[in-house]
Amino acid sequence: MGVKEIRIVRSGGYVVHVDICVEVSMECVKEVHKLYYATKKELSGFVEEVVPGVSSLAVYYDPRLTSSEQIESKIRDLWLWARNIELKDLYRPRKFTIPAAYGGDFGPDLQSVAGWAKLTEEEVVRIHTSRAYTVITLGFTPGFVYLGEVDPVIAAPRLETPRVRIPRGSVGIAGRMTGIYGLESPGGWRLIGRTPLTMFDPKKDPPIPISPGDQVEFKAIKPEEFDRLVGVFVGDYTA
Amino acid sequence: MTTQRSLQVVLAAGFTTVQDLGRKGFRSLGVPVSGALDRLSAVYANALVGNEPASPVIEVIGSLAVKFGVDTVVAVAGGYPRVFLNDVEVRPWNPIYCSRGSVLRVVPSGVGYVHYIAVSGGVVCDKVLGSASTYVRGGMGCLGRTLKYGDVLEIGLTDVVDVWGRVSDLKPPQQLVEIHSSIGKDALTLRATEGIHSSLLSDVDVLLRGEYVVSAESDRMGYRLEGESLGSAKGLGRLPSTPTDRGYVQVPPDGKPIVLMSDAQTTGGYAVALHVVPPDVDLLAQLSPGRRVRFKLVSIEEAEQEVRRYLDELEKPRLIREELEYWG
Structure with missing residues (x-):
């Protein structure tokens, strides 16, 4: 349109x-x-x-x-x-790579997204990590990043009943958008993974370096690497 | 408790936080503005103790008692609560001299809902992104949570004798105190402009007809209202997330309006029917659950005029010297 x-x-x-x-x-x-x-x-x-x-x-x-x-x-x-x-x-977009562990406790809805897509969990992860997303905006809660556009094949709708508490760093899908929860919050997106990076740190200037128009790619990591990267600020991480 | 420049919480029941006038400039990162629910009352509390208007104050919803580790001057403003200094009742909206070791207690009276305690020198607290305002959901500002029994807050340095000399005969405008000492008795009229989605809601007039009641499910993020619901909201469902702000009257698909307050999320996906002008959001904050409101539509020009007057008053509260009141 x-x-x-x-x-x-x-x-x-x-x-x-x-x-x-x-x-x-x-x-x-x-x-x-x-x-x-x-x-x-x-x-x-x-x-x-x-x-x-x-x-x-x-x-x-x-x-x-x-x-x-x-x-x-x-x-x-x-x-x-x-x-x-x-x-x-007007603006030179930056590129960010976000490491994320998928499935299991990191992404409790990966299974339901796979079921919705009639794919295996591995295929969903492969599709989710195979493109760069545009940062649509930040909002809702501090450091929540809206990204688009998700491959229609895995664009599962949001949950009927939102969760009361979602761990910070969670990566979710809601239709054609994917996003990262900067802080712990309630929310209704389907959680497929979680990044160990600190997405929002009010002591940093700026607290989050990501701006509308930037590009974000996800990289699947193993739980061991997740532990190793916990607490690294998103602005300090290089893939 | 020591003889430090501090105060200690000796009783806390309800939802009490440290607030200033909010965290501006970070909405585009998703950070709510937060700050006092009733900004004008917070500013007057500060002015009555000789503080800068935006100094951090204690916002009391419920009851609170604090013990001072130093001689100080305090003022309580917002609504008309019962205030006790060492068990002797004293008046809100007035400077109060508190000696070291004295206990100040603020108790709800049913008149008003959020009360501000300003302490001369201000509460000294961790600032996050330029503000001490506590945003509990984000764990930000001051202690990052509500105050609880035993908490100790530092008080900024002032010469208390000098302060008392300057403020002891100060009073806020009589009209303001009158509004606050009778707030909630009758339905409060909230002046509002059309909202950003008024044109999408075919029955937006419903909001302008009847009275609404403040729901018990209200908090610093939003005051929910009970009353005739808007049927047209159901068909709209979820809209693309748009920037939202304090005073926006959101209508979710259930048709029941929510007036966004200081901790409002920076973007939202519900239809926005009206936008309550900022000074009236302050007054709405003073309504406890069960109190009634009605909406009155005003033009943008009128709203701009109100905002100008309001911002001027926040920057320069209109205090009067007590003896002047007899001059009419």
Whole structure:
């Protein structure tokens, strides 16, 4: 689905919300990233924060310094401009490799994903580790990374009943998205593995080096290697 | 307990944390802003003891008693709880001189829900990403958890005699104290703009018609409301995750609205029907489960005006000298 028009909604007296598309697609995600980096670059110092969603973004502003009309008109200009350039002109995406142990206690839902896909667990792991994913956004909880797009063959839907507690580092699948839980939290994604890396460390600057538009690949590791890598910060790891 | 610059928790029942005005600038990493549920009350508590508006304060939901290891000045603001200094009842919304070894006790009175204890010099706590606000789900800020019996918190350095001289006759605006001392009696009107998904919810008017009751399943992340549900939310199901913020009125498929509060997740997949303006989120925070609210739609221009006034007041609370009140 092509992205033609953005929809801007002003909200609460301090938020300008921009919907970039209705249906989520990687094409739309790319447009979100372009507008995100363009807005961040052009409006920083002038707005409080720019936050991307999966198909939208929000600009938080101080109405004493600017108005929603002003921000809206700037975003419309940026949109027209950003449409005709490439993401790499605004942001140089980085590549990350995330080691993960799959199945068993590390990924209690690997079996159900394999069952859903009518594949063996090994095949699911092979498919999951065989492509680089684009970082769609970070959100939900500190350091939760949304990645896409998962091979439709293993794109099992989320659990009917979310888990109350998911260990940090867990790698999950929810339809065409895969993701990493930065901290322990509740959640409904199907857990297929877990990374030993520390994905989010508030003492680091930045606490997580991964940004929207970056590329993430998974690498299957054995439980022994998992133990060896526990606590290594994601920004310090090299495959 | 020692003669250190510290206070010790001698009773804790409920959900009590250290908060400031929140952790801004990290939403795009998924980090909630957190901070005081009722920011204006936290700021006034600070102002009444001569602190900077954003100094860390103790947010009490429930009961708390603390013993001071040093002479200090404190103030309790937010709602209208019962406050005791060494078992003698004292007034909230007022500076209180506490001698070393004295015990300050805050007990719910049924008027208001979250109460702030500011201590002159501020509570000195571990800051995470620039803020001492405790985000319990992420284990971040200050102790990373609720306060419990025996906890000791450091108090920032101040000259207490000098502070007392400057603040002892300070009072917050009478109107603010009046609002807080009767909050929850009648249904609270929450001014709100349309939300980012108002146009997707065909029956959004339902929210503007009736009264809603604050549910017992409310917490620092969101206040759930009971009342007429929105049928149109059911068909929407899960939307692509969009950025969310404090004051967003989310409507999950069950049609029951949730007003997001300070620990709100940074993105969410539920339809957002309305956006409550920030000063009214502060007041909503003061409603205990069972209290009633209604929504009133306001324009963006009106909301911007309210936000300007609110941000000015957070930065510069409007205190008055006691003798001035007779000048009308």
